[in-house]
C-alpha cells in the first residue's frame with residue numbers, strides 16, 4: 001500500500017497535522033472529507049453528494065473535473081510542465097495573453113502573472129505605489145472601500161475592511177483611508193469628500209471590487225454611482241485598481257464587472273475563475289500608461305516582483321481552456337438562463353416575512369434573512385448544516401444566503417438549491 005492509515009476517515013486523520021484557512025480549530029474541529037467532484041457535484045467520503053452552490057469559492061464555473069479542461073491541461077503536462085518565466089517564455093502564456101487581452105476592457109495592455117487573488121491585488125498595489133515613485137512623486141496613501149476584501153497578504157489585508165481576518169495586524173498596515181460604498185443617499189457626500197481629499201496629492205491608488213463586494217456578503221452597488229467616484233479619482237492621476245478576483249469571467253452577466261462602468265480601471269486583478277478551478281493562478285493587468293512608468297534604462301524602475309510558479313504552463317493552459325468555454329454560445333446561453341431562474345425565484349420569495357432584502361446581478365443572487373445573527377455565530381452554523389443535510393453546499397455569510405453556482409448547473413439542481421433555501425425560511 002502506498003498510503004498507510006487509510007482505514008481511518010479523512011476527518012480524523014486531518015486533525016493530526018493540518019491547519020485550515022479561515023478556521024478557529026477549537027470551535028470548528030470537524031472537516032468534511034471530499035473524495036471526488038464532477039460537474040456541480042461534490043462527493044464526500046461517506047458517499048453523500050452535495051450540489052456546489054458557490055462553485056468552490058467562485059472558481060469551478062464550468063463544473064468540476066471538466067473533461068475539456070482536463071484534456072488541455074493533460075496535453076500541456078506532456079509538453080512542458082514548468083519553466084522559469086524570467087528570461088523564458090512559452091506558448092501557453094503567450095496565447096493566454098493574446099486571448100485575454102481580446103476580452104479585457106480596451107485600455108488593458110500588459111499582463112503580470114502570479115498565483116492567487118491576494119498576490120494579484122498585492123501586485124496591483126505595488127504597481128500603483130511604484131508608478132508614482134518612478135515618476136518622482138511622493139504618494140503613499142491608498143483609498144479603499146470600507147467593507148472591501150482584497151486578500152490576506154499584507155498589502156491586500158491593509159486595504160481590506162477591518163474584521164477578524166486582519167484585526168491582529170492593523171498596526172502594521174500600509175497607509176490606507178477607507179470610504180463608504182456609494183448609495184443614493186451618500187453618493188454626493190463621497191464626491192465632495194474626494195474632491196477635497198485628493199487635493200493634497202498624496203493618494204497613489206484606489207482599490208475597489210466593482211459592483212459586488214463578495215466577502216462583505218455579496219453587497220452590491222450601482223454602476224453610475226461608482227462611475228462618478230472613479231471619474232473624480234482618475235482625474236487626479238490616482239490609479240484605479242479594480243479587484244475582479246471574484247467578479248471576473250462572466251459572473252455579473254458581462255465578462256467583467258468593469259464592462260458596466262464607463263471609467264476604465266488602470267489595473268485589473270484576476271484569479272478564482274481564471275483557471276476554472278483546476279490550478280491556482282492570478283493575473284494583474286494594466287494599461288500602457290502604467291507599464292510605461294516602469295519601462296526605462298534604469299534597472300531600479302522595473303517591477304521586481306516574481307513568484308517561482310509565475311506563468312506555470314499548466315495553469316496557463318487551464319486558463320486558456322476556461323476562456324474558450326466562457327465564450328461559447330452554450331455557456332453564454334446558460335448564464336442568461338440562470339439569470340432568469342434567479343429572477344423567478346426572487347419573485348417567489350422576496351415578500352416572505354423571513355426575507356429582509358434580496359439582490360442579484362448576473363448569476364450572483366443573495367438574500368438577507370430577517371433575523372439578527374452573528375457572522376460566525378450558531379445560527380449561521382445551523383443554516384450551513386441544514387443545507388449540507390439537504391445535499392446543498394452553500395456558505396451563508398452572517399444572515400446572508402447567496403448562490404453563485406457553476407454555469408453548467410441544471411435546472412433540476414438549481415431547483416434543489418432554491419428548495420433548500422425555501423425550507424430554511426420556514427424553520428428559522
Ligand SMILES: *Cc1c(COP(=O)(O)O)cnc(C)c1O
Nearest residue numbers: 116117118149150151214245246
Ligand atoms: C478571494 C478574493 C481575493 C483573494 O484571493 P485568494 O486567491 O483567496 O488569495 C481577493 N479579492 C477578492 C475580491 C476575492 O474575492
